[in-house]
Amino acid sequence: MKRTSFSHWPCSIARAVDLLGDTWTALLLREAFYGIRRFDEFQQELGIARNTLADRLSRLVEERVMEKRPYQDEPRRHEYVLTEKGRDLFAVLAAMSRWGDRWLAGEEGVPVVLHHHACGHDAQAEVVCSVCRVPLEAEDVSMRLGPGYPERLKQRPDVRRRFGLDQADPGPAGSLDR
Structure with missing residues (x-):
């Protein structure tokens, strides 16, 4: 079955879900933060099928979330290390x-x-404003079009409604679905 890709959607949440949205990927990252680096260790800790593990690790390497480094020559074995992009997760x-x-x-x-x-x-983790350091709550923020939003989509009625482009003052969004 072909996987639906959200990697080109004009939404960072959709793009992140495209990369991280399956159960195993998040758990692989969790294990990497616990210090697990080797294929057999990931497999043992999670009980994940080897083919699924190989697929997920390959994708994380391809997306530069992890780096594959050799740690043994005979037989050739690799470890998987979080990159800066990976540590940022x-x-x-x-x-x-x-x-x-x-x-x-x-x-x-x-x-x-x-x-x-x-x-x-x-x-505990807390999401705060990067400028004033006050915690961010859904009712206190609104979503606006960023510079990377595709011009070709800005005139669509659903986009205009979502971002309040037809209103003088859209006010707080209250949710990410706006």
């Missing part, structure tokens, strides 16, 4: 963890805690 996984802690953790509490070495405290 930590914030995404930490935000997913916080959401899961809030909405999916059992009565016994959260399963994993992030410990921040710099201050010595346990911490």
Whole structure:
């Protein structure tokens, strides 16, 4: 079955989901942040089928999220190391963890805690404004067309409605679906 691709959609969420949207990819990244680097270690930790693992690792290397480095010559073996692009996904996984802690953790509490070495405290991910550092909430932001939005799509009625282009002051979006 052919996979639907969102890699060319004019939306960074769609593009990220295209790369990270299957179960195994997010879990591979989680394991990489735990320090797992070798194919057999990923396979053992996750119980993932070898062909699926090979496919996901190849895609992460192709997308430059991980780098494939030789660590043994006879027989030739490789390890998979997060690149800067891959390490930058930590914030995404930490935000997913916080959401899961809030909405999916059992009565016994959260399963994993992030410990921040710099201050010595346990911490949670928080999405904040890059300028004023105030936490971002859906009701306090609106989505606007960015410079990379394709000109050919800007006049479509659904796009104009989504971004409030026919209104004088669109106000806060309240959700990403706007």
